[in-house]
Amino acid sequence: MPTLPQIEAFKDDLVAIRHDIHAHPEIGFEEVRTSAIVAGKLASWGIEVHPGVGKTGVVGILQGKGGPGRRIGLRADMDALPMDETTNLPFRSTIPGRFHGCGHDGHTTMLLGAARYLSENRDFTGTAVFVFQPAEEGLGGARAMLADKLFERFPCDEIYGLHNAPNLDPGQIAVFPGPAMAGADFFDIKITGRGSHGAMPHVGRDPVIVAISLAAALQTIVSRNADPREAAVLSITQIHAGSAYNVIPEEAALAGTIRTFSPDIAKLIRERMREIAAGMALTFGVQIDVDIRDIFDVLVNHGPQAEAAAKVAAEIVGAENVLTEVKPIMGSEDFADMLRAVPGAYCWVGHAGSVPVHNPSFILDDGILPVGASLLARLVETRLAA
Template sequence: MPVLPVIADSTDELTEIFKDLHAHPEIGFTETRTAQVVAEKLRAYGVDEVHTGIAKTGVVGLIKGKGGGTRRIGLRADMDALPIDERTNLPYASKTEGVMHACGHDSHTTMLLGAAKHLAATRDFDGTAVVIFQPAEEGLGGARGMLAEGLFDKFPCDEVYGMHNSPNGQPGTVGICKGAAMAGASFFDIKIQGRGSHAAMPQHSRDPLVIAAMLVAQIQTIVARNVAPLDACVFSVTQSHAGSAYNIVPDTATLAGTIRYFKDEVREIAESRLRDLCDGMAKAYGVEIELDLRNIFDVLMNDDALSDAYMEAAADIVGVENISDTDEPATGSEDFADMLKVVPGAYCRVGHAGTLPLHNPGFVLDPSVLPVGASIMARIVERRLAMATEVAA
């Protein structure tokens, strides 16, 4: 089965939606224009119910199938962009300075709109499709925000599925990793309150720069000397800020970074050792060190059986020879994990042309992936709801 007919006929429309969203990117929780486009399209497609304003800018649509089944399948897409200056020279490049769809969430939104159009037009399923357009995936807690506002209480789902584009240069391929598929993540900010002085008289200072440098070095030992060798953990210091002049030892220095992990017990070890290091450095050098440590992403867990079901749906569209259920876990994070903690489901990656990585100012998404992703999303609903009696048994 190739791309689904309604979606194939809508390829030009989907491409225009994608280009429009790409040209008008919005940071998490400010996706007002994007949400308006989504809601207008869903209403135009004849979606039965359209709910807006969930976690500020989230949108949920309900599409009822021809049958009278009570099962519900959720489909989720993220909508937010990144604080990056675009350098693609595309004719539809970002019109907003300092903001870019460098992760392809514009494509995810478009794919889900395409799936919604097909499902609303055909309704060849027994139950309800719940289409979820989520704000603020990029570390701002959009999924947790929607859950806190009762997402699955108001719109219950038996299963939920997500998707991400993959710039792997292999269009028409779909892959999934069963079990722990993407890392959880904690973010940290460290403020070292030292004592400034003239740079020519450092004996009068308690130099926060020296302490920061030593702390960065010591942080690198946390994984090497505390985490079991067969347990994955990535500790990265990604920001360092201090100083204002050549001849001043500054008062303060700040560090920031992330911890990535696949087991909660590994996270607990890493966070505990970071606290210990900050406390120890503070005592050793007679300074104050404030640590702000917060968990942002859970580990994304794909259900084994539903991963198989997702790949069967994908095979209907791209062919069994183009799917893989043995992808390696990714140390990147994804807040769809929070939804999967509440409702079982799966999250896959769809390949497309182009090999510049995500979050790169030159990232270009191949629009030919849009009908492919949309068809896979629509197909999993048709398959899972067509199997309602069998699943219930």
């Protein structure tokens, strides 16, 4: 079975929805317009709507014509990134500093497509739970929905999610059991020295020099402290200091991320970061404050659900295009928190284009929309078959 003909028939509607959301991107917990679109579409298709779950999240409930039974959750993220777009598409972002550079506009649209198809057919026994999540990009949207008693209010026996994948070929779908995406911490390091004139560094305590030295020293943690058989990444992604050519500033700041698959390795990296910072502070006579925050858990696909998703994917794109032995990736995804609460699986759907996500030139291929929508819809129909 290729993509569902009924979904292909309203593909143009899905493209229009996606382009509208793309042109009006909203970052985490600000998805007011997007969630209103989602709620309005669900309601128009006769789906029970629950807005405001986890602040700006939306949940839709649809019972199949076979009556009560098991409950399958489908999840999509809605938020954009705080970055500019450089694609020059006719439907490009109309909001400076906001861009759907990760394709969440496509994920939201795919789930809407699945919801529309399922509402028009209801050919299953049990309940489909449509979870439209805010704030996936490091702001804790999944945890906000869980804190709002997502699964107590809307129980699910299983839950499934997906992500676009420009690194895969069009028509390929990847899903595999076990650890699939890394856990992640974000960190901020503030260095407080003593400011001075740029011509008289001896009367100050230069936080810029400390920041440079600390950035280099932190890179030795993975290369010299972590077990080389364990995957780990420590990336410094921001350095901020100074405002003038002739002023040594009072403060400097570093920020970045840690990625691991092991709680023990994550603990080691956090401890060494604090130890190295303390040593640097003593060496240079400055104050260094380290703030490390657990943002993402390791995403672990459950075996039976990953196998079920692979079988459905084979229906859509052919067994030869389903990848089930892919290596885990160091990227992170807060769907991991939902998978800790409910068994399920996370899939990647390939599409045309080679520009990676989180790049200002990223373009999502609209051809992926019926593929993702068909995959999600068939997961409900097969897992809730009469």
